Amino acid sequence: MLSLPRLRLLxxxxxxxxxAAAARTLNFTPSAVSQQLKLLERETGTALLEPVGRGVxxxxxxxxxxxHTERILAQLEVAEAELAxxxxxxxxxxxxxxxxxxxxxxxxxxxxxxxxxxxxLRVNLIQRxxxxxxQGLLAHxxxxxxxxxxxxxxxxxxxxxxxxxxxxxxxxxxLPLTGPWSERPASLADLADAPWxxxxxxxxxxxxxxxxxxxxxxxxxxxxxxxxxxLQADLARTGHALAFLPALLGPRHLAGIRRVGLPGSPFxxxxxxxxxxxxxxxxxVACRAAFAEAVAHMSVEEPEWTLAPGTT
Amino acid sequence: MLSLPRLRLLxxxxxxxxxAAAARTLNFTPSAVSQQLKLLERETGTALLEPVGRGVxxxxxxxxxxxHTERILAQLEVAEAELAxxxxxxxxxxxxxxxxxxxxxxxxxxxxxxxxxxxxLRVNLIQRxxxxxxQGLLAHxxxxxxxxxxxxxxxxxxxxxxxxxxxxxxxxxxLPLTGPWSERPASLADLADAPWxxxxxxxxxxxxxxxxxxxxxxxxxxxxxxxxxxLQADLARTGHALAFLPALLGPRHLAGIRRVGLPGSPFxxxxxxxxxxxxxxxxxVACRAAFAEAVAHMSVEEPEWTLAPGTT
DNA sequence: GTACAGTCCAGCAACTGTTTCTACGCTGTA
DNA sequence: TACAGCGTAGAAACAGTTGCTGGACTGTAC
Numbered sequence: 001m002l003s004l005p006r007l008r009l010l011x012x013x014x015x016x017x018x019x020a021a022a023a024r025t026l027n028f029t030p031s032a033v034s035q036q037l038k039l040l041e042r043e044t045g046t047a048l049l050e051p052v053g054r055g056v057x058x059x060x061x062x063x064x065x066x067x068h069t070e071r072i073l074a075q076l077e078v079a080e081a082e083l084a085x086x087x088x089x090x091x092x093x094x095x096x097x098x099x100x101x102x103x104x105x106x107x108x109x110x111x112x113x114x115x116x117x118x119x120x121l122r123v124n125l126i127q128r129x130x131x132x133x134x135q136g137l138l139a140h141x142x143x144x145x146x147x148x149x150x151x152x153x154x155x156x157x158x159x160x161x162x163x164x165x166x167x168x169x170x171x172x173x174x175l176p177l178t179g180p181w182s183e184r185p186a187s188l189a190d191l192a193d194a195p196w197x198x199x200x201x202x203x204x205x206x207x208x209x210x211x212x213x214x215x216x217x218x219x220x221x222x223x224x225x226x227x228x229x230x231l232q233a234d235l236a237r238t239g240h241a242l243a244f245l246p247a248l249l250g251p252r253h254l255a256g257i258r259r260v261g262l263p264g265s266p267f268x269x270x271x272x273x274x275x276x277x278x279x280x281x282x283x284x285v286a287c288r289a290a291f292a293e294a295v296a297h298m299s300v301e302e303p304e305w306t307l308a309p310g311t312t
Numbered sequence: 313m314l315s316l317p318r319l320r321l322l323x324x325x326x327x328x329x330x331x332a333a334a335a336r337t338l339n340f341t342p343s344a345v346s347q348q349l350k351l352l353e354r355e356t357g358t359a360l361l362e363p364v365g366r367g368v369x370x371x372x373x374x375x376x377x378x379x380h381t382e383r384i385l386a387q388l389e390v391a392e393a394e395l396a397x398x399x400x401x402x403x404x405x406x407x408x409x410x411x412x413x414x415x416x417x418x419x420x421x422x423x424x425x426x427x428x429x430x431x432x433l434r435v436n437l438i439q440r441x442x443x444x445x446x447q448g449l450l451a452h453x454x455x456x457x458x459x460x461x462x463x464x465x466x467x468x469x470x471x472x473x474x475x476x477x478x479x480x481x482x483x484x485x486x487l488p489l490t491g492p493w494s495e496r497p498a499s500l501a502d503l504a505d506a507p508w509x510x511x512x513x514x515x516x517x518x519x520x521x522x523x524x525x526x527x528x529x530x531x532x533x534x535x536x537x538x539x540x541x542x543l544q545a546d547l548a549r550t551g552h553a554l555a556f557l558p559a560l561l562g563p564r565h566l567a568g569i570r571r572v573g574l575p576g577s578p579f580x581x582x583x584x585x586x587x588x589x590x591x592x593x594x595x596x597v598a599c600r601a602a603f604a605e606a607v608a609h610m611s612v613e614e615p616e617w618t619l620a621p622g623t624t
Numbered sequence: 625g626t627a628c629a630g631t632c633c634a635g636c637a638a639c640t641g642t643t644t645c646t647a648c649g650c651t652g653t654a
Numbered sequence: 655t656a657c658a659g660c661g662t663a664g665a666a667a668c669a670g671t672t673g674c675t676g677g678a679c680t681g682t683a684c
Contacts, residue, residue, distance in 0.1 A: 055650095
């Protein structure tokens, strides 16, 4: 009978792409990983890894084995979820990963609600941007993640992950109330020469915001490159740089900023995601409910006015 | 993460109906079983066993867990089978259980063929009557079993077990060549006063043979109650007791016995059965092929004459 | 009463899985 | 071409835990 922990290890090597990566996420030494996999090779009587360059690659047999492992792990999670559901109260521990603006806004509210409704449930919150959160979810590092998708950058739905929409969060342009860029622009193109603060281009936020500017006919001058939404809000408030800001930030963080609706009323789509096996786990259900409740009670800021579609 | 060995243990307790039974089949002490299950209860945070009488019963939660476990174990077996299938040669070990007449006849031929074609495969043959073989199959004690079904006593097909028909084996009446019962009877009813040798009534063979006699209008006088087919053949040969004998016994064991066909040409159905997960395991495939080949090359004895249906 | 089923306790043996250290091969750079 | 850096492999030793046995105990059924 195959050893399940070793199968998990192989699974993780497959995900991470190298023994070293797997060792890192599982807090092992690379040597330990190597040896465990050697044992697995002996157990199965099959070569599972083959050297390629200075790394390794999974053999076809190993890849099929990983596919089976995924099914087995999912099945185990379903079993665990069912056991937990049979309990009278929601208890245990759950680890949630969310990106910055979610950690700033909905997460505290949701966590309060969870602490109130399920005192026996320990919720750990970890800030992680979408891609990292997703990888961590697959690696069983997190149990639930909050992810976001920007218009035109929708993630493909992947097998084994259950995704539920949490919120459609309008995206606004943020201008200072006073100073050079506080005047009402006719279209986005009027802001072609303004200084901007945007997320790094590699992130989906950054890519989207640059695309918006390019659509309007200009390449933004990125004065401050940061993915801290509070910093962006502050720069917009003080007039140092214009920003795209999500409505979710709420009245507190958006105070003193002129909110301008964008053409086409774009929004980012927030969703909660779990591994399919845990969908019915009571802790997951409770978390999702808490987050849904939190966004429902969030007071969303309306824009002061909305830009007409500019010339492209 | 739940421990798979413990889940298997629970599964086995479910099958065996008691800790002691599970301990026996797994070669543990009852104490070990008890402790492992206590640990599993702690892992899951759920009561899995409840005392009933002087035994235990699985709680509903435990039963659901067992259902999941079965799926997981099956999935694991599929994975193992696939790995084995990727090997260039069939190797490893496989344990086959068969009832007496199969062990006597087809099994040696099949084993020879396997030894010839797959020298690296170690095949263990264990004699076990159908019910025991079936239980052993479910308990992972055997990998493949030969089972038989008698007319009117068909087993229900069960989930998780893959069954393939091996042979329709005609059932004959065996009479001595000389002596009091050697004359050609007009119908079975003529043998109402004869001494018989039958299998025990609890077995499906014994039940079927008694049913045949009762159908013919008499309760057989069972002089010798045995499930050794060779003994039955010998008793028929010497005229000490009449017997129902399967054609599969073949010319060697049926020599010196008058073979009489029964009304309706009844046959028993032999089949090979494996747990579904192993269906595609190369060792299983090879075994099945060897058994099929063996029965195909078996010379089957035709009856000397056939009885007309008697008065009921 | 006896036999049986399960539980608890304590002790122990074996093994699993880790660390450390060393070595090797490949890659990309100087 | 030489070399540093990274990633993997292997040996040996070690620590911890797991999981077993044996025996004593409780309760139930016959």
